[in-house]
Amino acid sequence: MIGVFDSGFGGLVVLREFLQALPQYDYLYLGDNARIPYGTRSDKVVVRFTAQAVDFLFRQGCNLIILACHTASAKALRTIQQVYLPVHYPERRVLGVVIPTVEEALARSRGKRIGIIATEGTVTSLSFDLELKKLDPEVEVVQQACPLLVPIIESGEQEWEGTGMILKRYLAPLKAAQVDTLILGCTHYSILKEKIRALMEDNLELICSGQVTAAKLVDYLHRHPEMETRLSRGGSRRYLTTDLTPRFQQLASLFMGQSLTPEVVEL
Ligand code: DGL
Numbered sequence: 001m002i003g004v005f006d007s008g009f010g011g012l013v014v015l016r017e018f019l020q021a022l023p024q025y026d027y028l029y030l031g032d033n034a035r036i037p038y039g040t041r042s043d044k045v046v047v048r049f050t051a052q053a054v055d056f057l058f059r060q061g062c063n064l065i066i067l068a069c070h071t072a073s074a075k076a077l078r079t080i081q082q083v084y085l086p087v088h089y090p091e092r093r094v095l096g097v098v099i100p101t102v103e104e105a106l107a108r109s110r111g112k113r114i115g116i117i118a119t120e121g122t123v124t125s126l127s128f129d130l131e132l133k134k135l136d137p138e139v140e141v142v143q144q145a146c147p148l149l150v151p152i153i154e155s156g157e158q159e160w161e162g163t164g165m166i167l168k169r170y171l172a173p174l175k176a177a178q179v180d181t182l183i184l185g186c187t188h189y190s191i192l193k194e195k196i197r198a199l200m201e202d203n204l205e206l207i208c209s210g211q212v213t214a215a216k217l218v219d220y221l222h223r224h225p226e227m228e229t230r231l232s233r234g235g236s237r238r239y240l241t242t243d244l245t246p247r248f249q250q251l252a253s254l255f256m257g258q259s260l261t262p263e264v265v266e267l
Helices: 012-021 043-059 070-075 077-088 098-108 120-125 127-135 149-154 161-176 187-199 209-223 248-256
Strands: 002-006 027-031 064-067 093-095 113-118 140-145 181-185 205-208 237-241 262-264
Touching: 002 012, 002 043, 012 027, 012 187, 012 209, 012 248, 027 043, 043 064, 043 070, 043 077, 043 120, 070 077, 070 098, 070 113, 070 120, 070 127, 077 093, 098 127, 098 181, 098 205, 098 209, 113 120, 113 127, 113 161, 120 127, 120 140, 127 140, 140 161, 149 161, 149 187, 161 187, 181 187, 181 209, 187 205, 187 209, 187 248, 205 209
Parallel strands: 002 027, 002 064, 027 237, 064 093, 113 140, 113 181, 181 205, 237 262
Antiparallel strands: none
């Protein structure tokens, strides 16, 4: 079984891409809706919450977990891979969205000027910036935190005129820096993809981590038959959440394009 973890519903856009690319496997999605947002929390808390979620998914039988949450990938993945896994689950793997997205951005960038929009936590972690520069020390990176976008999207205000104004303000420094590639470094932002594109230069390369991570996961499983053969292939999907609010189905439809049957769990 493949576990997919996010702080809430946004990771469903990533799961959706996995289901298209690799429909044969069993998937267990976990959204920590009781504790969203992660994007404004300290490193210590994001590591603790993510480790609890990973532990929970492992106990449910996942052999491979993808952190669809960019904030968790940026702030917690390294600690989980280097400290937690070797002690508790040396045979299992946790992967994130930062490295696949960074590799794709560098492959597609013509002028090596790459912009990133993300939560405050992801931006201050400097994860995208560091990983980009590790692979290409020449690359110019411009980051912009967009703290208002998650609440706007979660409250269904994408079409509000204020959203356009806020986006314009967030994108201004990236436009001024003439980035040729823009990473949408948060689960939620692909919902605003067309609006973002319309506000930027025509030939901008827009990188959505969901699609990219799905393609890289296909490749990863080819290269790691020892993991691939341990993944069950029943085509099942289960959706776990740590809180069930009346807006569950509305948000599930927004991110997944369909209503879902939720199971409430405690971590
Ligand atoms: N899932 C988070 C991310 O991708 C956005 C929501 C949150 O702040 O928890 O960074």
